[in-house]
Amino acid sequence: MLTYIPYIPEYNMGMYCKGLCTYCGGKTRLYNYIAYLVYLCRAETFLDLFAGSAVTSLNINVRNKVINDMNTKLVVVYYALSRKDTAGLVMARIKDTKYCSKIFYEAHEYWEKRKDNVLTDFSDQDICDGAYYAWILLNFSRIGSKIDSGFIDTKEQMYDFMRFQDNLISYLGRLDGALVKNESALDILENLVESQEKISDNTVIYLDPPYLPSKKRGVNSNGTYKDGKGTNVFGRESHKRMLELADKLPRDKCKVIISGYDDMYNLYDTLGGNDFGEWSKIYVKSLPVMFGDGSKLKDGKRAVEDEYFFTNFTI
Ligand SMILES: C[S@@+](CC[C@H](N)C(=O)[O-])C[C@H]1O[C@@H](n2cnc3c(N)ncnc32)[C@H](O)[C@@H]1O
Structure with a gap:
């Protein structure tokens, strides 16, 4: 019992x-x-x-x-946020991003090509690019675990993304120094x-x-x-x-x-x-x-x- x-x-x-x-x-x-x-x-x-x-x-x-998570795209975002140097860079890049299909498909293509182990094989630049594109995919589509779905071309999704951009600052420091596993x-x-x-x-x-x-x-x-x-x-x-x-x-x-x-x-x-x-x-x-x-x-x-x-x- x-x-x-x-x-x-x-x-x-x-x-x-x-x-x-x-x-x-x-x-x-x-x-x-x-x-x-x-x-x-x-x-x-x-x-x-x-x-x-x-x-x-x-x-x-x-x-x-x-x-930890098995989903590599999520993990690379955790990893970028766990380090002060990469966290700021990724967030600044997202802040400057416009909600459009071009970026979505660029992100898709980037991740299609990455098959290697994200934490051991990625350089610092890869971490920034990987986290940026992963986060774009996660927030340009509706559901995190369905990130293979296509670009959502609606005003609602665009406004969601803009709200997310406005709140980016709240992520700062929260995963600082975390040990990240995949x-x-x-x-x-x-x-x-x-x-x-x-x-x-x-x-x-x-x-x-x-x-x-x-x-x-x-x-x-x-x-x-x-x-x-x-x-x-x-x-x-x-x-x-x-x-x-x-x-x-x-x-x-x-x-x-x-x-x-x-x-x-x-x-x-x-x-x-x-x-x-x-x-x-x-x-x-x-x-x-x-x-x-x-x-x-x-x-x-x-x-x-x-x-x-x-x-x-x-x-
Ligand atoms: C119910 S969701 C977790 C939701 C999470 N607590 C949140 O609040 O967003 C389950 C998660 O487990 C991950 N997962 C599936 N199998 C796993 C495994 N064997 N080891 C670690 N993570 C796994 C999936 O990728 C998914 O992100």
């Missing part, structure tokens, strides 16, 4: 910054609750292993941040489980994996995410492995927060041979489904879904 916690307060730090782009599964409406847990845990190190739009990492105030979260967890001495005290790991395949919610309802390295599948087996690894982390120094829906609970509960007695299930709030099949209006209404956190500690 999990300990059920029906309520969690928000922790409003009054310093909201938007994510890097509109993103399927983005935690814009939940990061304040994550911030509360991070605050309770007195975290000094925060690992955001499925960071996506980075909205959580951008809005969490901790000394050390580790930010790996499978499962590999990172496996490494931490094997070398627990590498985990520093007061660490919080936040896991916001792709939807379970059963939830026809995401843009890729079968649990696949397109990333710079081809199609990345995070299906049932990966969820199970993630839970097993998370459960092996040392609770005294490493707190884990997992985002999920109710069906995660069943999965957690039925994990063969594992006692999840030390885990809590926290009800956060009900939110309208914004992406995928579930977002279609029924009788003029949007479906809602309950959001939960699963934690290896109690509050």
Whole structure:
């Protein structure tokens, strides 16, 4: 049995910054609750292993941040923002950009040609170009994880982009010095489980994996995410492995927060041979489904879904 916690307060730090782009599964409406847990845990190190739009990492105030995703285009933007020299250059270039198809297709072409490992093979110039073009693609199209779609030639999208340009300054400093990774979260967890001495005290790991395949919610309802390295599948087996690894982390120094829906609970509960007695299930709030099949209006209404956190500690 999990300990059920029906309520969690928000922790409003009054310093909201938007994510890097509109993103399927983005935690814009939940990061304040994550911030509360991070605050309770007195975290000094925060690992955001499925960071996506980075909205959580951008809005969490901790000394050390580790930010990871499999999507190379997102990662190169995190990387540029983590360094003072590149952050300013990329932002200045975006500030000067006009919303037009020419730039969009230039960005597309740039990324079509880049197949190499972004963090190890990119020069400083590549980081600036790669982050600039990636950010253009992410914000010239509607949904972050659907960045292969074409240029959106509407006034609404152009105004969105202009608002984004006006707010660029809010990104400054928020990922300064963060350690940026472009790996499978499962590999990172496996490494931490094997070398627990590498985990520093007061660490919080936040896991916001792709939807379970059963939830026809995401843009890729079968649990696949397109990333710079081809199609990345995070299906049932990966969820199970993630839970097993998370459960092996040392609770005294490493707190884990997992985002999920109710069906995660069943999965957690039925994990063969594992006692999840030390885990809590926290009800956060009900939110309208914004992406995928579930977002279609029924009788003029949007479906809602309950959001939960699963934690290896109690509050
Ligand atoms: C639900 S989204 C995360 C949303 C994010 N928390 C936000 O607020 O924007 C899941 C993310 O996991 C990434 N992903 C998928 N498989 C992964 C893996 N094996 N390791 C790390 N990231 C992965 C996807 O690229 C996607 O960005």
